[in-house]
Amino acid sequence: MNPIFKRVKQFYRALTANISIEDEKYLMQHLNRQEQDLFFKLGLIDQFHSLKVAYTIERLIIDDKEGVDKEFLIHCALLHDIGKIDVRLGVWEKVFSVLVTAFLPKLADELELKGNRAIYIYRNHAKLGGQKLQKMGLFNEAKIIARHHSPPRADDSKELKLLRLADEEN
Numbered sequence: 001m002n003p004i005f006k007r008v009k010q011f012y013r014a015l016t017a018n019i020s021i022e023d024e025k026y027l028m029q030h031l032n033r034q035e036q037d038l039f040f041k042l043g044l045i046d047q048f049h050s051l052k053v054a055y056t057i058e059r060l061i062i063d064d065k066e067g068v069d070k071e072f073l074i075h076c077a078l079l080h081d082i083g084k085i086d087v088r089l090g091v092w093e094k095v096f097s098v099l100v101t102a103f104l105p106k107l108a109d110e111l112e113l114k115g116n117r118a119i120y121i122y123r124n125h126a127k128l129g130g131q132k133l134q135k136m137g138l139f140n141e142a143k144i145i146a147r148h149h150s151p152p153r154a155d156d157s158k159e160l161k162l163l164r165l166a167d168e169e170n
Contacts, residue, residue: 083129
């Protein structure tokens with residue numbers, strides 16, 4: 001997909017994000033109470049995005065991805081952006097962070113070094129989320145989530161590859 005079209009689609013989804021009763025039932029089915037509390041600390045846009053990633057995981061696994069723990073991967077998808085809960089970014093801060101990081105990475109480096117919180121969270125939320133999940137005892141999820149924005153490696157698990165793919169689609 002064209003990178004600009006993809007970003008426009010993301011922006012539209014952010015503006016129209018909502019959580020339905022069916023989505024809430026889905027969350028109750030896949031997250032325990034403590035995890036739900038954590039999930040609902042995310043901003044609405046990130047909640048919506050995480051649900052879309054989980055639904056994409058379901059579709060990808062149905063499309064013949066054998067040897068994958070589907071429930072574990074849905075769990076990871078729903079929690080993959082938990083590292084964003086400490087700083088609620090508005091739509092424009094998210095847009096700025098995404099675009100600067102994607103199209104002006106040296107400027108993003110400079111801004112992050114100068115303390116730009118939006119870019120810091122955008123760039124480091126995977127690692128931060130992994131740390132939060134480790135503290136909760138979710139070690140396997142933490143391992144996958146901490147690396148979901150890292151460059152691919154030959155020893156990446158199927159789950160990590162699928163999480164990256166689903167996240168990238170959304």
